[in-house]
Amino acid sequence: METRELRYFVALAEELHFGRAAERLEMAQPPLSRALARLERRLGVTLLERTSRKVTLTEAGAVLLDEARTILGALAAAERRTRQAAQPRPRVVLAVKSGAADEFLAKLLDAYRAEQGAAAVELLLCEAHQHQNLLQSGQADVALLHLPFDSTAGLDTEALYTESQVALLPTAHPLAHRTQIRMAEVTALLDLPMARWPRPDGGYPEGPGAEVRNLTQLFQLIALGRATVTVPESVATDLRRDLAAVPVADAPPVTTVIAWPPQSRLRAAADLIRVATRL
DSSP, rough: OHHHHHHHHHHHHHHHOEEEEEEHTOOOOOHHHHHHHHHHHHHTTEEEEEEESSSEEOOHHHHHHHHHHHHHHHHHHHHHHHHHHTTTSSEEEEEEESSHHHHHHHHHHHHHHEEEEEEEEEEEOOOTTTTHHHHTSSSSEEEEEETTTSSSTTEEEEEEEEEEEEEEEEEEEEEGGGGGGGHHHHHTTTEEEEEEOOOOTOOOOSSSSSOOHHHHHHHHHHHHOOEEEEEEEEOOOOOOEHHHHHBBBOOOOOEEEEEETTTTHHHHHHHHHHHHHHH
């Protein structure tokens, strides 16, 4: 298979419409149709079911879509990392969630900056589900993740520190002034359903809670009495006045890890990881 054919197929599989896919690829529709037919003949499978009304992915097509995204992502990452290695002044891109691990992040940046030969650190603020794709695509070199909330599948990691969890509530809520609560009490709050974070694929788990992507959205919903959530206690540092953080006695601990792609050979990334683990 050629990478050009894979790009054509991904566009078709994502758009499920030959006209829109052709427009996205900036090409005419007939050559796109012929390219798909050649690909299906070569593989000996049907990738897309076409009728006069709609286009749908077959099971084989769904498998190829996942594989093609991985292949094209790896190619793009290889291009980025190769160009980065040739830059006269090295840099390292660190992906972090806005508002998460702020205190540790500040200490890490200060400690790394003091290292001899330290590279420039570019911060990439991202949403909850984006780290894995940013690392695998080469858009980020390292990331700060939080277990068990974030997936580290396909990544190398080093544990940095562990902390307890707190429940975030509106200050006017009856539980907001408790010294601690239990997880069952948090999940039983029908008037404040648990907010739902996106999965690595960008979708959301089922449930009545609001869909959120970042802490700004989350804090606003909690202050309005629409949701609650459990988060690492460090997130509650300098919490806004209309929110309260209550320790959750039986919530599992949260471990902050630094993660990177296993194929990484970037010296600046290795140095940043070394400083993080030392802290």
